[in-house]
Amino acid sequence: MGSDRIELLQGTLDLIVLRLLRPGPANGWDLTQSIQVVSKGALAVNYGSVYPALRRLEARGWVKARWAASENNRRARYYELTAAGRKRLGVEREAWERFSRALGLILQAD
Numbered sequence: 371m372g373s374d375r376i377e378l379l380q381g382t383l384d385l386i387v388l389r390l391l392r393p394g395p396a397n398g399w400d401l402t403q404s405i406q407v408v409s410k411g412a413l414a415v416n417y418g419s420v421y422p423a424l425r426r427l428e429a430r431g432w433v434k435a436r437w438a439a440s441e442n443n444r445r446a447r448y449y450e451l452t453a454a455g456r457k458r459l460g461v462e463r464e465a466w467e468r469f470s471r472a473l474g475l476i477l478q479a480d
Contacts, residue, residue, distance in 0.1 A: 374411070374412060375411070375412060375413065375414055376409075376412050376413055378413065378415065378419075382466075383415065383419060383420070383423045384423055384426065384427060384462070385459070385462045385463070385466060386405060386413075386415075387401060387420070387423050387424065387427060387433075387449075388427065388432065388433075388451065388455055388458065388459040388462065389459060389463070390404050390405065390408070391433060391449060391450060391451045391455070392451060392456070392459065394450065395436075395448040395449060395450040396448065396449060396450075397440060397446040397447060397448050397449070398417055398420045398421050398424060398446075398447070398449075399417070399440075399446070401420050401424075401449075402415055402416065402417060402420050405420075424449050427449075427455065428449070430454075430458075431452060431454050431455075432451065432452060432454055432455030432458050433449045433450060433451055433452060433455050434449070434450060434452050435447050435448065435449050435450075436448055436450075
């Protein structure tokens, strides 16, 4: 029997990170754990993927970063959505929902 894990489609990690930052700031470790928990283990993303995504989102102005102490009192970089990031999340979410509906129609076609 194969793995129940799903491979991420190109571009979906940015959407996932933006969505997970919506409630408030998080560091990279928190995000990797949240992805696994929220997806009920279906998605496992490693740090090597999350940090480049965060840097890419920061370069686009969709997240901002600051240094702060983590729960275990270590220095960590925390990321949070900017106003532009919130707007982009809405755009990306709408695009994903349109794509998902279209794909559903194709998969249900006889």
